[in-house]
Amino acid sequence: MLLLRLRLIVLYLCFSIVNSHAEDGRKLWLRYIKVSDQQALNRTIKTTSNHPVAQQAKQELDNYWKSTNLQLTINRKATNLKDGFRIQQNKNGLELIAQHAVGLLYGAYHLLNEQELGRDFSSYQIEEIPSFDIRILNHWDNLDRTVERGYAGYSLWKWEELPIQISPRYEEYARANASIGINATVLNNVNASPQILSSEYLNKVKVLADIFRKYGIKVYLSVNFSSPKVIGGLKDSDPLNKDVQHWWKHKIKEVYQLIPDFGGFLVKANSEGQPGPQDYGRTHADGANMLADEMKPYGGMIMWRAFVYNPTKEDRAKQAYQEFVPLDNQFRDNVIVQIKNGPVDFQPREPFTSLFGAMKNTAQMIEFQITQEYLGFSNHLVYLAPLFKETLDSDTYADGVGSTVAKITDGTLRKVQKSAIAGVANIGEDRNWTGHHFGQANWYAFGRLAWNHQLSSEEIADEWLRLTFSKEKEFVHTMSKLMIDSRETVVNYMMPMGLHHIFAFDHHYGPEPWGDRPSGRADWMPWYYHNANVNGIGFNRTISGSNAVGQYNEPLRTIYNNIDSCPENLLLWFHHVSWNHKMKSQRTLWDELCFYYDQGVQEVREFQRTWDQMEKYVDAERFNAVQSKLKIQSKDAVWWKDACLLYFQTFSRQPIPYSIERPIHELEEMKKIKLPLKHHN
């Protein structure tokens, strides 16, 4: 009996050890190792601040800091630091100085990451000041816990359990965000349920805000413009209706009583069927300003989305500009217009939205999509930093040469009350947070670029890989290159050369260039975007076409308008191009299209080969998970290639160049594929 019991204990211990080593990705990039008692004795960590956020900073350092003595100092005069920090040598070791307690927290994570990355602190000094004031995630989470365009399981927010039961993941979430400088979050979908403003839900929100506060994170909510009517019982939600204004005033007061540091509202109005001020003949400015006025006493912000378009004859890509530019100068200074990076919708590649910089006296912020709605969901390995950087670094020429989207939005060129940058989160209940382990890199990259948009994609990949997977040079070097390449690869196998929005209807997973719905809106149909016919392919947005080029400042207008100067990676965005058009490669357009699709396929296969060779550097669980995802990506790439080439071939009427791997799918069979996917999880 004793022997049996002993055996069971041994078995149990073995299992526990195996289990504690199970690597499901939950730790993200936060893999600090606890200090030993001896290490703790070898250094002191001191702070004079009792601020809970400063105490949180100290706690992290107490737990994990193994190097020299540390002094954490708040210096209210160091206003230039904003939310940032300075690290310098003092006589006892290092001093971490910040204007605000949150700066100490960011400094603490910075130091811990630097320690992880093996930095030498003997003459260490650095100053870090965030690029944007508000670095915010947009969760498209519904109150029923589905997540619109979410591919990592249900929502983290267990509304049905709140405010009583508290998932430990709320704090884990806040800590992960704080560690990369994210300081704000919109908890709910921009297609907002009015219920979020009910007292019942606000009391749930308060619990999350209380948890997040310790990590310097402010809570925002998406609001439904019809809330006064729907949950307030008013006869309408007209922003010029006094009753409506009154309702909002009281509601906002209620919010601030519960959450004194509440961030503000995000509003999707008069867009894709959402209610808005135009329902009452009012403008976006009327709507935004009404809310901003009620919010102003509390210091709250209104983020008003510019993602508006209607099924008119006007090019969808032009409509945000057309609707918002006339409203310039009309918005309150606590309103900020939130503009998607591209003029259509988070495509694998778009030019920057022409609206950036076009409103001279209106604060603007950019909205990126971290979740991969149009990039293979959480099945495809696509590192988004190069995509984010491509837009941020785009020169709008709005205020002369060098007016990049980054500088237009970060306050450098135009003073704003608060600058901001938003990313639509890719986070869900999945134990690894993002579905694909490499999806974590996109959350990380968004945070890092929001903190410092001058970082290169390579630097961020390098940091993330080393913190998340392995510090082995061979691994980091190889995988960093793969990550960098991955964005162009997805462009190649999905929609190269400026093609866009030829996705399967509604769910946007696979290819459907032939897509058509008799009752559907034209601007939701692939043919609206690719315009393929026997003569050629592409959307003519030149002055002879929709003249979307006219919305860009010179020299871009001329560059984009001219087929010879238009960048080839945006060619079919701006031009309808003959199949036999000679590309710079000397290939015809048709051959080049085939070439890119095939290149995408070959590149994904190369990713598979590369990853397989990394097996020795990666734990089995994450290795296998990523290997499986790459298999899906590899199959999907072939599907994309075959679907697009076989479909477009019905117009080009030319053979796929024989140097290229042949299709394995039948066009007619692919047309029958209807995936049982919804646009939420």
Place this chain on the structure above:
Amino acid sequence: MLLLRLRLIVLYLCFSIVNSHAEDGRKLWLRYIKVSDQQALNRTIKTTSNHPVAQQAKQELDNYWKSTNLQLTINRKATNLKDGFRIQQNKNGLELIAQHAVGLLYGAYHLLNEQELGRDFSSYQIEEIPSFDIRILNHWDNLDRTVERGYAGYSLWKWEELPIQISPRYEEYARANASIGINATVLNNVNASPQILSSEYLNKVKVLADIFRKYGIKVYLSVNFSSPKVIGGLKDSDPLNKDVQHWWKHKIKEVYQLIPDFGGFLVKANSEGQPGPQDYGRTHADGANMLADEMKPYGGMIMWRAFVYNPTKEDRAKQAYQEFVPLDNQFRDNVIVQIKNGPVDFQPREPFTSLFGAMKNTAQMIEFQITQEYLGFSNHLVYLAPLFKETLDSDTYADGVGSTVAKITDGTLRKVQKSAIAGVANIGEDRNWTGHHFGQANWYAFGRLAWNHQLSSEEIADEWLRLTFSKEKEFVHTMSKLMIDSRETVVNYMMPMGLHHIFAFDHHYGPEPWGDRPSGRADWMPWYYHNANVNGIGFNRTISGSNAVGQYNEPLRTIYNNIDSCPENLLLWFHHVSWNHKMKSQRTLWDELCFYYDQGVQEVREFQRTWDQMEKYVDAERFNAVQSKLKIQSKDAVWWKDACLLYFQTFSRQPIPYSIERPIHELEEMKKIKLPLKHHN
């Protein structure tokens, strides 16, 4: 109105033209163009024979022969010609001489083919004598019109319409066979229904025999050994039971009264559950001889299959030899033992069956499978002439060096009453006869090799391509090479290096190396054949294993027994080999296995590329059909590769070499695939 009618007429004419050009493959390799009236006047075709077969020969020539004058002569003394013919110049033009009328028919098709192939007849002369006396197709067609292992639709034989209604395809079938020298056919499945011998069915069979007779084709039937009991109402079917013998005597008499030139019976007895003489403690010889004795007065043959094996501990590959060799010298001279080319079952590659030549005083014939039970059904392009040739040319050393399977069976080395060769037909109701257009080539190749086993695979492919598709040099040259390569390609992606029978259970379409059925026979399970474990893979048939090598004559016994001399393409057939065994390539066995599977995949992709480049030479209908089949083959090749490599990797525990394209399937997902296929159509 008139204009409208005119338009309709024009439309109708256009449609008719298009329709008459529709190319569904029904014409096979018989695409002679009718002579014009003028061409007919320019030559005479004469014969002195009124034999219906001679008249048929003359009719074909009247219809299509455009060259010089022709004299068709029967010379009974030209016995050396057997069923063949001689063509020589005479003063008026050409003379076609044969011993029998059927020789004139073969000569007629020969001349028409030569005309098609553009031969010059000015000094033409040739003598053609068939290699085998009986050149027979085995149809595995059931009376309900399903076809066991049939992949070209239902059976050609519309039993429910016979004997009243006559499909025109019966004659088309006979003509096609005659054109390549096939002179016999077994109408029904070797797993035979006793009903085929009922008077009702014999009257249907008679109709087919009457049609085939004009083309020199004799009808045979598969019979169920239990027929006396099942349809005769006897108490048993014991071959030594006088009542049983009496029943057969009367039944055979009935057959010959209906069909005076009836060919004989094919019998599958005591094999895979079929009844046989062993059910009564009698031997195969007892059973075969009883039938042979009753058949003898009419000149009929008994073809007795040697495909017998039981789920004992003995290696399945050895059992036919063990069971039949002791019976040598016991069979009547109108019995011929029909032996499958390989010792297991029509695998992509097998050594020849050791039984060939091992019975010194028993007539033996070979059975090939034209239908692609183990070669991708009618989805994969696999040209079988190289497989047929490989066995026919194998030296058994039974009567010294040069005792090839061909010479052992064709009467060269051992005199037999009648030599024979059988092929399991791949023919069905599909409009192109064989499902895959290139399946026609295997029917053609079987016929041509039965006529002359010295022909090379290349010669046959060349002829077939030119007669069937196009005479363009580029096309013929390219596609002939592809066809020749295709057999090794299927070996590469299915089971290279001597692997065998790792097919999905029952239907044998895809891979299932992991296959296991708790209630199933071991010798139907893939593990029985591959024996993969952590040490290695393969079936040890050396003297330290099952000693199947002991059934081969020297020097083969020694060559096969020694791992260093065993041909590498049969290595895992004869040896259980360590994963790290060094191959001649200097790769390890595991790496080499990976290499072959990948090579198979790459080769099929190359076939696709090649075929696509042939588009200009081929009609659209057949081009598209073959293109689609190649897509399936390409996907299946990847499936095979992934399934086998990922499964065997669980034993080899080594990475797939990184130079090789990575798997896109998950092993566990592939294990779940259960195709809704039966073992008949």
